[in-house]
Amino acid sequence: MTARFTMDETQPRLLDETAQGVIHEPMDRPEGRLKVTGCARYAAEHVLEGMAEGVLVRARVGRGRVSCADEEAVRAMPGVLGVYSDSRMLQVPAHGGAGTAPAQGPDEVRYFGQPVALVVAETPQQARHAAEALQVTYEEEPGDFDPDAAGTVDRPDKRALDQGDLDQAMAGAHRTVDVTCTTAPQHAAAMEPHAAVAVWEGDRLTLHGTLQMLKHNRAELADALGVAEEQVRILSPHVGGGFGSKLGISAESVAAALAARALGRPVRVVMSRQQVFETTTHRTATRQRIRLAADADGRLTAIGHEDRVYNLPGNAFSEPTAQSTHFLYAGENRRMAQEVARVNRACTGAVRAPGEAVGMLALEGAMDEMAEALGLDPIAFRKRNIPQRHPETGQPYSARALAGCMDDGARRFGWEARDPRPAQRREGEWWIGIGMAAAARVNLVSPSRARVTLREDGSALVETDMTDIGTGTYAILNQIAAEMLGLSPARVEVRLGDTDLPPASGSGGSMGASSAGSSVFVACRALRKTVAGRLGCHEHELTLKDGTATCANRRARLHELAASGALSEEGEFRPGTTKKQVSQASYGAFFAEVAVNGVTGETRVRRMDGTFAAGRILNEKTARSQCQGGMIWGIGAALTEEMVFDPRDGHVVNRDLAGYHIPVNADAPPIGVTFLEERDDHACPIQSKGVGELGISGAGAAILNAIYNATGLRLRDYPVRPEAILSDT
């Protein structure tokens, strides 16, 4: 049976009334031991009987046509089983909900590194050798490699807003800020490279992949292969990070499946780190102009946020840069607009907190500048501009603890001791400063299903095609079921990452915990009704704890109630229309202390703190890890991370983890994370909101604001390199 729940009304806070007491607890990941002992098998670790190895061949020109690939010479090489240059392998992959594959000629090369063929051999070494030996000739065409000088620029209507009169508000303001900020292209750089192992049994494909949203990925893969969805099964029980780069299928999945079908053998395709950088989606660079106007009371009268991003021609995705600017601060005159430069670089797509991750950097830097122009404390200025209602739609807000997070974080960080005048603290060569920024990230939910079974032995099984991309899905779904059914977490088993299981939201946009979690909640609630019925009472009278059901003077063990046969319920969560009625987001505040070396220009982050409110926190440990991770991305955005593209042909220059600088342990100071107690009744029936992307959404701005406080340098180009500090001193 399927129990359905549509989020159209406020729900009782059932998880505050249950008795087990495991929800919110910082429970270890149930699969943690498997991971640290190497027993959790990732896609590339599958070794199947008779498996052949495929290596993708990537285009060595930035734009043009494949005129000839000398397949014959390569076919004669040792171990080579096949060379495939099926045009479907050349297609830019669609990615789940984030864009569609533009139409493309079969031999067309649109960016440097685009897969143009797959070479399959008996061993990985033979396949790689042959792939490197494959002579491909191209008819090269001139490309657009510079986003600032691109020949084609689109202006999507969905990103445009013109409310009131921004120019007039700027002209008549007490204080104005008009600044341009840039952010660098970034790569998700997930630890686990993209990989697929494909095996056909008759006309049915099983793909061991590393993907975030299986129900969408199955549809994409079926579409790419020209088969029915029912013929495709994807298994992705463990994913070593995705951050958006695995939202949709990539070339390795399609290539492995096509080659396996052609060869009649299982085929494994694993991208090298260089291929991941060259071929999978990355985050666009941005150029953002922020305009703010304020009156003498420090109230914003206008906000302008115009940005320029890039993507391949025809690709529907564009970074929603101003996403949180729409709802975060007051100001009746508002203008947002976007330009999408069409360039020959690999597809841009969603990377952790698409929109806020870069948009908040510009906005929160400009807010710091305006606070200073007004002579106001940055927190006081922000609090003064928290709107009563959504300044564009008029919607009320659901739970919103922005002011609380700023106050609480300020207290913990020692904000009071900050001297607002820049360049006042010095320790030898080092200038010391502190800064803050607000955190905000829209809250998303999406339809999700799960099956929960109360087995004859009184234990529970949770099944859904939901993924755990390192976020803690196994833990939180376990805790929700354990809490609802009154079981110790050890008595709950969670199976994920298999398209044969009920289809979930998938992991993306920080919606997984709330969406998939709600489906488990709905299924468990139906089971509680059944249990109450068997005990002869109403569900509201029922207490479930440690495997025992109690109501009034009746009492039974769960395994007794399920003795005549396992009880199984499927739960379905649907978002409904609540999202349209209320503005929902997670909020927070970042604080950073930096030391900037006046001789070398080096910036070290000495301390960093984040205080967040994201509804009910389902697992305090996994949520904290998400926020810490997000803040480390913030350090990367502020100081180290930048993909560099060669202006001559668009190739990625720093296409490995030696050249693409992710902050390492030595770059990351102790990072404090605090969650405020919150329930969001409008978000979902478990009152939680997205937390995975919240920790990055504004984090880097706190660091640049701290650099200003340390040095008096207003830097607006991310990342800040030592030479930017030195050139100004």
Ligand code: MOS
């Ligand atoms: Mo996320 S960038 O939607 O994985």
